[in-house]
Each structure stands twice: as C-alpha cells, then as structure tokens.
Amino acid sequence: xxxxxxxxxxxxxxxxxxxxxxxxYSNSASQSFFWYRQDCRKEPKLLMSVYSSGNExxxxxxxxxxxxxxxxxxxxxxxxxxxxxxxxxxxYGSSNTGKLIFGQGTTLQVKP
Amino acid sequence: NAGVTxxxxxxxxxxxxxxxxxxxxxxxxxxxxWYRQDPGMGLKLIxxxxxxxxxxxxxxxxxxxxxRSTTEDFPLRLELAAPSQTSVYFCASRSDRGxxxxxxxxxxxxxxxx
Numbered sequence: 001x002x003x004x005x006x007x008x009x010x011x012x013x014x015x016x017x018x019x020x021x022x023x024x025y026s027n028s029a030s031q032s033f034f035w036y037r038q039d040c041r042k043e044p045k046l047l048m049s050v051y052s053s054g055n056e057x058x059x060x061x062x063x064x065x066x067x068x069x070x071x072x073x074x075x076x077x078x079x080x081x082x083x084x085x086x087x088x089x090x091x092y093g094s095s096n097t098g099k100l101i102f103g104q105g106t107t108l109q110v111k112p
Numbered sequence: 113n114a115g116v117t118x119x120x121x122x123x124x125x126x127x128x129x130x131x132x133x134x135x136x137x138x139x140x141x142x143x144x145x146w147y148r149q150d151p152g153m154g155l156k157l158i159x160x161x162x163x164x165x166x167x168x169x170x171x172x173x174x175x176x177x178x179x180r181s182t183t184e185d186f187p188l189r190l191e192l193a194a195p196s197q198t199s200v201y202f203c204a205s206r207s208d209r210g211x212x213x214x215x216x217x218x219x220x221x222x223x224x225x226x
Contacts, residue, residue: 008152032212043202043217044155087154091212099170100145100215102154 003027006088006103014111017078021106023071023088030101032091033064035073037084038105044087047073078110114138118203118218125193125225133188133221135203143206144186145170145215146178148199155202161186162208193225 006023013019025033033050048055050062050071061074071088088103119134137144142163147155147170157170161180175197177189186205190197200222204215 004154034214041200041220041222043220045217046214049212049214099157099160100155102147102156104152104154 002103003092003101004088004090004103006106008104008106010107010109012109012111013078015078015080017110018074018076019078019108020075021073021086021088021108023073023103025069025071025088025090025101027090027092027101028066028069030090030092033071034089034091034100035060035062035071036087036089036102038087039084044102047086075108078108080110080112083108083110116203116205116216116218118201118221120221121219122222123224125190125223127193127195127225129193130189130191131193133190133201133203133223135186135188135218136184137186137203137205137216138184139205139207139216140183141205141216142183142208144180145204145206146176146186146188147202147204148172148197149202149220150199158188158201190223195225197223198225199223 035047036044037047038044050064054063059076063072085105087105090101116137145160146158149155159178161167203218206215207213
C-alpha cells in the first residue's frame with residue numbers, strides 16, 4: 001500500500017463548480033500535511049498546509065482527519081486557472097529531516 | 113529573489129555517460145532535497161541533506177550520489193546513466209524552523225538517457 005494515496009482523476013468540471021479531492025495516508029506517525037499544486041511540466045508549489053482544525057484560504061478549504069487518516073481539499077467556484085495537478089503530501093520523520101512523501105497527484109480540468 | 117536554482121534545464125545523455133545536476137539556494141536553508149518525477153507519478157526522494165557535510169539516502173538512491181560541501185549547493189551526480197534514469201529532477205530546500213515549513217522547489221531538470 002502506498003504511504004499517500006490519491007485518486008488520480010482526471011476530474012473534469014465546469015467553471016463555477018465545487019470539487020473535492022481526497023487523500024489517505026498509511027503512516028499514523030506523520031506529522032504534517034500539505035497540498036501542493038503542480039502545473040504541467042512545472043515545479044510543485046505550496047497551495048496550503050493542512051491542520052486538524054481545518055483551514056481555509058479563499059476558495060480553498062483543507063481538512064485533516066487523523067482518526068481516519070484522511071485529508072481533503074475542497075475548491076469552491078472553480079476557475080479555469082485552477083486546472084492543474086494537486087499533490088497530497090505528508091511530512092514524516094523527525095523535525096530534523098522534514099522528509100515529504102508525495103501522492104501521485106489528482107488532475108483537475110476546469111472547462112468553460 | 114532567486115530561491116532555488118537548478119542547472120541545466122534540459123539534457124540528453126547517452127547510456128553510460130556521467131553528469132552532475134546542479135542545485136543552489138540563496139535562502140540560507142539547511143535542508144535540501146533531490147526528487148525525481150516520472151510521467152504521471154508523484155515525486156520520489158532520491159537524497160536529502162540536513163546541513164553542510166551531512167547527506168542521507170531517500171527512497172530511490174541507487175545510481176546517484178550527492179555531496180554537500182556548502183549550505184548553498186547540493187549537486188546530484190549520475191555516474192553511469194541508464195535509460196531508467198530518464199525523468200524530471202527537482203531540487204528543493206526548506207527552513208529548519210519546524211516540520212510545518214514548506215519546501216521550495218527549483219524549476220527542474222529534464223533528463224533523457226538514450
């Protein structure tokens with residue numbers, strides 16, 4: 001079983017739609033989680049950190065459920081510019097290493 | 113605002129050749145990482161370093177070597193290039209101010225072994 005698993009998609013949605021991505025992780029010792037965004041053939045960029053209490057940044061809401069080992073990302077009012085691959089990422093190991101384990105990514109296509 | 117700089121951006125190698133992928137960061141980050149990303153896949157950690165003079169293996173270290181003689185630079189060496197090493201390579205760095213610090217990535221090096 002992969003340490004971080006995502007549905008690869010693709011998710012094809014119309015502009016203005018609400019879309020949710022899910023991610024599960026197998027290592028309960030993981031410390032922190034993130035969502036990164038990756039545009040085609042570009043480097044990953046941090047979208048947001050994920051906290052147990054849930055956090056929101058504009059149209060984006062991230063949630064972490066440690067009991068179920070489950071992470072989610074909700075995008076409201078989708079824009080064409082949201083089209084990208086979204087990577088669920090877990091941080092493992094001590095704070096001295098900060099190693100990240102990446103899911104394979106979920107591809108989102110927002111269509112006009 | 114250079115951040116993490118990788119060179120070269122593209123390279124084609126013949127089987128058996130060697131090369132060094134360069135990575136430099138100007139943010140005074142102690143932690144640096146090398147990943148590879150194959151098509152349609154997530155990133156896999158090759159090697160990482162928590163400071164000058166300290167390196168350690170990641171998930172997929174075979175066929176690669178690294179060194180960290182300065183805080184700024186973290187080169188990745190391929191000694192005998194193989195077709196399986198065709199991939200996109202990303203270097204990243206992170207502040208050591210706790211586990212929630214994000215990693216900052218370079219633009220990537222696209223490497224083809226023919």
